[in-house]
Amino acid sequence: MTDGVLLHLVEPPAWRAALRAGSVAPGPDGFVHLSAPEQVHLPAQRLFPGRRDLALLVVDPARLPEPVRWEPGHPDDPAGSLFPHLHAPLPTWSVVAVLPYRPPTPVELPAPDDALGRAVALYSSVPVRRAVGVGDVPGGVAVLDPDLPHSRDNNRLVLTRPVTAAAVAAAAEEVGGNAGWPHLAALLTWPGAGAVAAELTGLGWNAEELVLMGRPADLPAPEAAVRAEVVDQREVHELWDRGWRRDLAGLGADQLEPVVRQLVDREQLNDRVLAVTDVVVREHGRVVAAAQLRVDGATAAVESVMTEPDARGRGYGDAVLARALELASATGCDLVVLEAAGDDWPRHWYARRGFTGLGSTWSVDRPA
Structure with missing residues (x-):
């Protein structure tokens, strides 16, 4: 009855458990309840009244193990309503995007073949x-x-719909002031947001273009002289710690310690909402290169690719990237994305390894 995407509402911990298991299990009645986009408010109101903390799974029907059956839903639904039910587990690799469900705020549902839309959905x-x-x-x-x-x-604004520079500044000042932010920050993700970012620079903000890049997961991975290993995330902490200390060397010691500690500690939060895997290369037992893979259904993101300055030029970046891409493909992902600074060299490095530019978002900030 539909050629478009289907939707499934789930509590965030249940989605994280599904990523671990590889599928969303059918409910007690033997099937996974799905909805067409125009229907999803009905089960939301009935099963999760007033909730705005749910995850909305955007499902590609073509990736399901069997066709859905359009069957009656709840007796209180409008007369004649039929809902798509999957009488089998829902594979996580059939989920092309995961979005916050915060009614009545509208959501943009990316099509399965919309690489940019899927990348923006993940990062926002x-x-x-x-x-x-x-x-x-x-x-x-x-x-x-x-x-x-x-x-x-x-701690920032995440803006997916067009607003003016003045509106960004006003909202950041209000929220940041109430929350005691030491900075004001926002991520601008809508098409054409660069114009607002440029206007904000005239108001004293810093602006950075983030180029979103992507590649099919099944493209050949870069050749690497060594093979990266999967490790517990705590084994990467010292590498991250050293990297942040280099980047923030201008801070005084009293500021540096709490900032570095928080920037390292924050990483474990991602694994609560999607599947995170850390890969490393060692020299003489010391971690000298690392990358992180974040899997969210059929979309994966490569993050935190870094090599110690004294270990560069030995192919370790290719090694951690190749292992991350291998893991993404093995999980069933069809799209791997990343963010690269628009004014820095890594985006060219990634381009030589099969990633193409999809579009841009903008990160803006200024001291509070």
């Missing part, structure tokens, strides 16, 4: 799903984590 939804607090602002939401005040990624 993960901060919301892992946040301690979320509040509505013009154009999107504010995410807050009072335990990590120095992390801009965990």
